[in-house]
Structure formats: structure tokens, C-alpha cells
Amino acid sequence: MSHQNIDSIMVCLSPSPSNIHVIRVASAMLKNKTDHFYALYISDTKRALNDSNQQQLDKNIAYAKQLGAEVEIVSSDDIAGEIFKFAKVCKVNKLVIGKNMNMRFDFFRKPIYQQLLEDIDDINLVIVPVREKRIMNIFTNKSKVTLKSIVTSILILFICTVVGFVFFEMGFHDSNIIMIYLIGVLLIALITSNIICSVVSSIASVILFNFYFTLPILSLSFYDSSYLMTFVIMIIVAFLISTLMNKIQLTAASYANMANVSRILLETNQLLQKRQSVEDIFNCGCKQLSNLFNRDIAYFPIEKSSIQNPILFPKRENSYCKEFLNANEIGVAKWVAINGKHAGATTRYLSGSKSIYYAVLTDDKIYGVIGIYLGNDVLGSFDKRILLAILSEMAICLDNIKSNEEKNEAIIKVKKEQFRSDLLRSISHDLRTPLTSIYGNADVLLNDN
Template sequence: MSNQNTDSIMVCLSPSPSNIHVIRVASSMLRNKKDHFYALYISDTKRTLSDSNQEQLDKNIAYAKQLGAEVEIVSSEDIAGEIFKFANIYKVNKLVIGKNMNMRLHLFQKPIDQYLLDNIEDINLIIVPVKENRIFKRLNNKSKLTLKSIVTSILILFICTVVGFVFFKMGFHDSNIIMIYLIGVLLIALITSNIICSVVSSIASVILFNFYFTLPILSLSFYDSSYLMTFVIMIIVAFLISTLMNKIQLTAASYANMANVSRILLETNQLLQKRQSVEDIFNCGCKQLSNLFNRDIAYFPIEKSSIQNPILFPKRENSCCKEFLNANEIGVAKWVAINGKHAGATTRYLSGSKSIYYAVLTDDKIYGVIGIYLGNDVLGSFDKRILLAILSEMAICLENIISNEEKNEAIIKVKKEQFRSDLLRSISHDLRTPLTSIYGNADVLLNDNGNLKNDKKNALYKNIYDDSLWLINLVENLLSMTSIEDGSVKLRIEPEVIEDVIDESLSHVSRIKDNRKIKVNIADDFLMADMDARLIVQVLINLINNAIKYTEDESTISINAYQIKNNVYIEVCDNGSGIKDVDKNKIFEKFYTVNHSVVDSKKSMGLGLSLCKSIVEAHGGVISVKDNHPTGAIFTFSLPATKITINKNMVNC
């Protein structure tokens, strides 16, 4: 039932002042808010509008939008066919068009209203009669006569007549002289681009040919009656040549105009696509508009639904950007931000302003307001089309950036949730063994009534200590990893002696190291690097514990430190079973573990090496793993070397 009570009305727009009445009639047919109201303007590719007609068209479009119409603008040579197509697309049941009752008869084609009556079915066609006396209104600005075009036409006809005299004296046939005049008419149409000059020159060429080259010469009479047909054919051909040439030039100008618009939009689109933030998009778009229109531009950002102070882009020598800081101008910008409509100078809203303001918006969001200082000037129709197209490009790019930011935030959120899920799963599984061991050993010791020997007690104490140390290292790794993931870690970089850092890390390593041979080789006793010592100690603890965990008793672990150019390199080498090539590229990923037997039988969570990589990269270094021949692995990471400056005065002392 709702579909039957809803109308879909479409009105055809034109650059005629009477079109306002047609739009008003169409709007009056709307019965309720559910009715659809469309306005269609079809630009004829064969005709270029004058500035006055374009200005009137803009007013008609603005009026249609004010009445709630959805405006569509297309270009086509088949105007009636486009109306028919859009009426079917929008499922229009009422079509409103205007008809000039003073319009001349159509000899070679059906009028649009007749075509629609013959072809449209199931649509009510409402023809609104209007009276308009506009004989020359449709002519382009190029139809205005100028002194230059008149002089050019007279000169070309004079030259054609002189050449005709030469041909006449040489005894050439009349057809050759006729061709000279036709060429002259063609040149006049080509050079002057003026339809009045073209038509008048067509008639003048026939008169000149009759006056100078038909017997009796120097008179407008003729003896041979066949010349009458010659004159008629000549004037028809000359008229067709001039008319066709004028149409070709208008079409070429229209295509050149479209090509220029496309070039500007393509250039702007390429510039905007390279920008990665909202501020960059607005800065690029405003600079482009300032360069194109040579006018002062202001951009009013909108943050948290509130308009902010403008960012100014002065262009002229005597910049008027201070006008944008005026309370009245800011008030107009706020009105545009709230209503989403353009306002200010030369518009129907707040026209007392010295600038015109446009909202950069999509269907559901306003990103900002752009102001263009006009003073006492106006924006031409071509400039308005460029402006609206660039604003549309900016809105599309802004929408893409916002969409990408939302996608990235969603991806980061999913990764964080995945990290938490993996973390909880690993913790719940891997903490069970050491906690059960600590609980069991402590229970045995608490319930001991002096039956356990000292060596058994010491073994239980050692197990509790090792399990507790494992848990402490795990918690330290978890805290550091979560801090790095959240970006809350702030490095405290200071010069540190490498030997002291290695000694500090060895003092925290598991007691199992007593069954390993750990060798420390430092190339220079005063080898220093810039680091956050607390974090680098944790890296070394993880690497050394990792080497202890995956090697047998009496194995040798080497810690080497040396400097190459501006970097200090620290190596942790073991002679265990080594790491397979397939695991080397993944071993630094979170929760990735290598399937080797572990000495203490506790499963690794796969956080230690991932944490090492994050810490080293935060210092600007690189960590890697390679084979240690004949067996084992070598973990190497780099740190920036400390630059030591020597005071020469102190050396002399």
C-alpha cells in the first residue's frame, strides 16, 4: 500500500528563467515526505552555454535543490533519449517538462514533448506552457560582433575578389571563382568563429560574384538565366559551410573545455592520492584551489562536531586572509558546517559575506569548510564546476583515509585480542607444571617429620628455586612484552660498559649454568654501547637461558663482544643440536617454539626470543641466528657503539 501512495516525480531543468516556474509546478505535486523528487539536466554536447545562461542554470539547479530535489547532470546529444532512460531508471510516474509556446516549428526533427508522448508508457507527462521571447539567447558569446571580426571578414572577401579578377582575366571557368569565394567563407568561419560574420559573408560572396563576374559586370543583373540556380546553390553551399564550421568550432571548444577540466581533476586526484592524512588532504586541496583561482583560501577544520580556527592560504599580494578571522565570516562558516550547504557571497544564504563557503562532505559526515575570498568578484560557471569537482575529490579521499584508519584500528584490535587469547592459552597450559611442582615439593617439605635426608631436602629446595626462577623470568618477559605491545616503554639510553652488563646478566641466570662452561670474550676491556641496561640484561638472560635449556651438561657456552665501525655486536654461542633452517625465519615470532627436547622438561612459551627482537629493534639494532660449526647455534645482536670524545687539554696535563 505504501508504494501505491508514494510518487516519484522528475522535472527537466534548462538554462531558461521560465524553468523556475516549471520546477515550482513539479514541487507542488509532492504530496508527502515519502515522495521522491528528481531534477535532470542534460547538457547538449553540440552547444556551449553563454555565461548568462550558465548563471541562470546554476540558479535553477540551486532552486531545485532547495525544494528537496536530487539533481542529476549528464551530457548527451540525444536529450529526449536520456530523459526516457532516466525516467525508467528512477521508475518515475510523473514527468514534468516546460514548453515554450513561442518556439519556432521543428522542420527536421520531432520536438522533445512529442517524442516523449510517443514513447513513454505508464508515466504521466505534465507539460507546463511558458512564454519566452528569446530569439538570440541561445547563441554563444562568440555571436557578438567585434570590429576585428568585421575587418577580417571584409579583408578576406577583398582578397577573394582580387584572386577572382586574376582568374577572370586568365579565362578560368566561373566554377573556379566560385570555389575561391567558398574558400573565403570557410576561412571567415574558421578565423572569426562568429556565426553572424559567417552568414553575412555567405550572402556577400554571392553578391560580389554576381556584381564583378557575371555579365553585365559591375551590376547586380545577369543575362544568363542559369546563373539564378548558380546563385541559389552557391549561397546554400556557403551557408552550410559557415554553419558547419561554426558548429565544429563550438564542439571543439566544448571538448577542449571538458579536456581541461579532466586534466585539472586528474592532476588534483594524483596529488590527493599521495596524501596520507586528513590535514595533508586539506592542505593539498586548498593550495590547488588557491593556485587555480588565484584567490585567498581558508580551511576551517571540524573536530568533535565543532568548527575550529581557520588555516589560511594567502595568494594575492595584498592578502585579505584577515577577513576570514572576522566574527561575521566565522559565523557563515559555522552555518555551512551545521547545514552542509554553501553560503556567503553570490549565494541566497548569508549573501552579505565577502567570501563564499563550501562544506567538504560525504553522505553522512562533514569534514571541514573551505572559504574562498571574492570581495566584489564572482566565480564563473567554469570555476564553480572545477571547485565542486575538486571538493568532491577531496571528500572521496578523506572518506578513503577514514575508512583505512578504521580498518587499521580493527586489525590492531583483532591482533591484540589474538595476542591476549594466545597469551592466556599459553599461560593456562604452561604455568601448570612449575606451579604443581612447587606445590608438591613444598607439601613434601611441610609434612616431613624428619624422615628426609639433607640431600633430598636440598634437591627439593633446588627444584622449588628453579621453578620459581622460571616463573619470575616468565613474568618479567610477559610484563616487558605487554609494555612493548602497548607502546608504553620509554628507553633510558645511557653509555654502558659491555663487561658490566654481561656480568649482571650472568648473576641472574638459572643455577643450571653450574653444569655448563660459560666463557666470556670481550675484544676491548673498555668496550661501551648506548643502551637501556635493564632491558639489554633481560635480552642476555633470555639468550643464555635459551642456550642452557637446549644443551647437555658440560656443554660450552661462549659470550663474545666486539665492535665493527659504529656498532657493538654481542654473540651467545652454544654447541647444542642447533636450529633447523625452516625454524630460523620463525624463531623470533611470538609463541613459536622449536621442537627439541628441553633439559628441565618445561615447555617454553615462545616469548623470550620475540621479546629479545622487540628490545633490540627498539634500540635501533638487529638480532639474528646462524649455525655454529660443527654443532650449535649463534645468536647475534647489535647495539650503537658509544662515541667517546677525548679532551686534548686533559691529555696534555
């Protein structure tokens, strides 16, 4: 089969249930087993996924892997630009993306597919129409209203109202009282980190200002019609302040998360670099994984192409490490050691297991298998990224040890050859001297006769 007949197809992943259909369409476009199939998810650093969206994203990723896709997860603010960049690097000739037909047109932001159409010229863009009820998702995990956030919001608005009364009695202009309420809305957004409380407090601040500080006092009506525009501007400004503050906090949390991952990987790399043997590297890596995920870990060494009994790293008081000694679990670990693919719980291979197993391998060798007990839980995409990064670090260190051992063996071999040559040279020199003397004396004796 010629190289020209090989396609490279990429599908864009999203935390949407309809993305399953998009992935299926992209998979159906594969003509040959040699075609490259990529699935890319761009994690927006400005928006955090709630639990339901994260679970749906994990399902979509698992489905893409099940269909043979090579999944990549990248964090970026520029989603369209990152898709275009990845497509160029992987030499993709077909790009599949979904379009929600129920989505309303946004004057301020172009849809992703339109941004891609403007940049992509030599890639076939396949737009898959889907219909999905789009719910305004301003409610993330942090938007769950708690009693503490409600009490805090009420207390701040009460303090703003008291300060407003002081300013009102002192004859200050209304604009000063408005600024006090805006500061209150900003504090609510900053302290509660809750978009619902921020939006409700924006509306409540306008109502309180109208009720207490516009004529007639203690009434929601007003005589001066100019106050209507004041109320509109006030609620817009308050809403913008609360929304921007929540976006800033989400972005800061995302960057803090990325910084935490970098710190973990740097710390792991430094710990692994100090280890000088395969056993030490596996012990260090397994302890790090156990501490990070707070789960029981097992390491199955491989010696002479045969998997050995596991080394256990219990994390909990009621450890589940005994599960790794089960014949079924050992069978899964052996399968991973033979095939070099991860298997077990939440995967497409041997999913009846209670643990998930990963092979620590380089291009030409499998060093061991690591098992992580899950039970009825799942590893989130974020935890999987950390896990794969640490396993990659372990593989690099193991490969370095192997290279150093081969280098040392080569040096020892050269030294042995050099010693052998020196020894033969020395023996030859030691034998040459008496042989020359014997030859000379024999020659003299022959000549005398």
C-alpha cells in the first residue's frame, strides 16, 4: 500500500454528550488500518468543568480510545489556534468537528468551526451537525450555593447599606453610595467565589439603593426618571464586576493547577534522578503515585521476560493490597506485560478488574507493570495526565540506567581487550628474550662444530 493512500484524521473532543456521534463519524471515515486517528481535547484555562461535564468528557475520551484514537489533551486559551497548530504538526488531512445547530449566534465570539475555516486551507474540514439543548452554563462546582456564602453576601450588603445611610445623612452624592454597593459586589465575588451569589447581589444592590436612598424612601418607586438609567448602568457594572472576578478566579485556579502539576513532575524527576537501580526507581515512583492519588499501588517486576510477585505499597489503614494477589489481577498484569498496553478497570481491555494496570516501557523493553487500585472509582483525566507523565519520567530514567549499564559494559569489554593485549605483549616480550639467547647460543655451538 502506498503512502499516499494513508489518511490522517483528527476529531475534536468536547464534554458534550453529542460528541460521541462526532467521534463515531470520524472513526467511520477511516478506510485502512494504517490510517492515523487522533482525538484532541483543548482544555480552556478560563473555564473549569463541573463534575457532570468532566464525567462526560472522560466517557468521550474512553470511547475515542476504544475506536483506536490517539488522544491528546492540551491546555490553551486559543482553542482554534491550538487545533490548527496540532493538525499541522501531525500532518492531518481531515479534521472533524461538531456544530451545535441549536446554538444561538454570538456577535462577540465566532464559533470554533468558523475560526478554523478562516485559517485552514489545505485540510479538509468536516463539520458534523448535532442538536443539543444548550443550557447557559455559568454554574460550575463553585456555584453551588452554601449557607456560608448566603450569610456572607447578606452581611456585606447590610454593611454597605449601613455605610450608605451614613453617607446619606452626611449629604454625600448618590454616586458615592453607588460606589459602596459596587465595592460590596466585588467583595462578595472575591470572598464567596460563587457566581450565583455575585449575580443575585448585583440585583439586590440596585433594589437596596432604590428602596433606601431614592425618593420616595422605603419604596421601590422613584420620582426622578433619570434614576432608571442609573439603575440600568449600576446593574450592568455590578454584573460585569462579579462576572470578571469569577473568571479571574477560575483562570488563577487553572494556572495554579498547572503550576502544581509542574511542581509535582519536577519533584518526581529530581527524586528519580537520584536513584541508581531499577528497583529504586520503581520504589520511588510507586511511593510518589501512592501519595499523590492516596491509593494502594502494586509493582510487578519483570525478570527474564517473566512477571514476578508484586511489591505492595499500601496507603490506607484498611488496605486493598491483598486484591493484587488475586489470580485474576495477576492475570491482567501479565497481559499488560505481554502486550505493553494499559488494561483493567475503566479500560477497554479486561475491564472486570478492580485495578488499572500500566506498563513502564521504552521502545524496546518492558521494565515492569504498575497497578493502581480503583475499586468502584475512576481516575479523572487530570490524574491520568499526571500518572502518564510520571510513568514517562520513570521510563526515561530506566532507559538512562540501561544506557549507562551498556556503556559500562562496553568500557569493561574494551579494558579487558586492552588488558589481554598488554598481557600477550608482555608474555611475548618475556619469551622473546630467552629464545633469542638460546638461538644465539645454539648458532655458536653449531658454528664451532
